[in-house]
Amino acid sequence: MAYLWPDDVLRAIESGKMSPLEGFKRLRAIDNAATGKRDASGVQSSVEQRIENVLQEMDSLIGLSEVKVLVREIYAFIEIQKRREREQLNTEPLVLHMIFRGNPGTGKTTVARILGKVFREMGVLSRGHLIEVERADLVGEYIGHTAQKTRDQLKKAYGGILFIDEAYSLARGGEKDFGKEAIDCMVKIMEDHKDELILILAGYQKEMEKFLETNPGLRSRFPIHIDFPDYSKEELLQISEQLCAQRQYLLNNQAKLALLNLLNPPAHSSDDNFGNARTVRNIIEKAIRRQAVRLVRKHSTTREELMVIEPCDLMGGE
Known part of the structure; x- marks a missing residue:
């Protein structure tokens, strides 16, 4: 049986897939597992096992072979940077904002959710939850409204991942469109709260490439690009x-x-x-x-x- 996190259990209860009684038992078991091993080596072993469980969840997905390799590369990179830091060696900055390019239904949201779990277990994110939004959730109807809506969504994602689907739609309206205000607000918060959340911009491959060309500063802020191929x-x-x-x-x-x-x-x-x-x-x-x-x-x-x-x-x- 796949390892369940508290958020998974709560979603299962809300959707009716799990009874409240069963959910209570699962939550208690998770709590016991988290507090049962007190020595440092035992805790480390438990964390490593949970990370491996998440990566196996990733491996169980059908297809996505290149995506799976890249996810494990990201995990390995973070782990080695942590080890280098402990040995007082120079480390590379952990800039983990990402671009997901691919057609609908190719697993982008599923992979983002799995990454959130990995980053939580590694201590990169405090919660690892996923907030999924689109243009309508970020762009307001009058001056000043967009910045507030965007900030509200970003605050919800603190400690986790903000996943913006069809992100290129933010740049479709030209200079006077409020979508540009959302991008500017997003970039500022990325800088001011760089250790508190990860942004993933997702959408069709060609449209995402054009979107990055409209704002040259975005490409450097999203160093990880993952392509999701269509399934055979x-x-x-x-x-x-x-x-x-x-x-x-x-x-x-x-x-x-x-x-x-x-x-x-x-x-x-x-x-x-x-x-x-x-x-x-x-x-x-x-x-x-x-x-x-x-x-x-x-x-x-x-x-x-x-x-x-x-x-x-x-x-x-x-």
């Missing part, structure tokens, strides 16, 4: 099987073939609305509803029937 059809099929298994469903062989025919990643399609893993999740959730409609007409059903997704559930036919 085979990887999307793996993701769909994983989603089904989590819900105790499964695709039969015919359904797998039908799903492969439905999947057209952007490299082979002109559909700009294709959402990679997000699209697959929508397809599976819709198939589960269609399966329910198909089965509810029967007076009795077997365990296998309740689990199996058939081609007609994916295609919407009978």
Whole structure:
């Protein structure tokens, strides 16, 4: 079972995936694990194990091989800088603000959340939580409103990560647009509170590159750039099987073939609305509803029937 942090437990309770009683037991177990080892070596071992658990969570994601390598490089870099500091050697500054470039549904938010957990365990961030925002959360409707909205969102992220999706939209309106005010406020707080939060700007690859060109100072403030490639059809099929298994469903062989025919990643399609893993999740959730409609007409059903997704559930036919 994957290691759960307090924030994970609270989200599970709020969403109804975990009962309050079970949540209380999990929180108590987490607290006991955190305070059970008192000697320095034991505490260090516990921290290292928790970090490894998080990195294994990262490794369990389908695809993203280059992203996984880079995440481990970032972890190794931080760890070695800490060791150099203990030995009174020169260290590189820990500037961990990042640019995530890729299409929707390629795992950007998931990786950001995992990074938050790693940074919390390493002591880089005090909380490691993720605040996800977009233009509407930062840009106001009148002069002075934007700066206040932006500051409020940044304050929420103190101790964690502020993840700004479609960040390039902040620079779309030209010089008089309030989006520029949000960028200026963001840059100032990055400097004044550089040890209190990490910013991740995310969006389509080409648009993010143009965005960085509009403000040359941004590129130097975001030294880590991670590209998230589109999933292949085979990887999307793996993701769909994983989603089904989590819900105790499964695709039969015919359904797998039908799903492969439905999947057209952007490299082979002109559909700009294709959402990679997000699209697959929508397809599976819709198939589960269609399966329910198909089965509810029967007076009795077997365990296998309740689990199996058939081609007609994916295609919407009978």
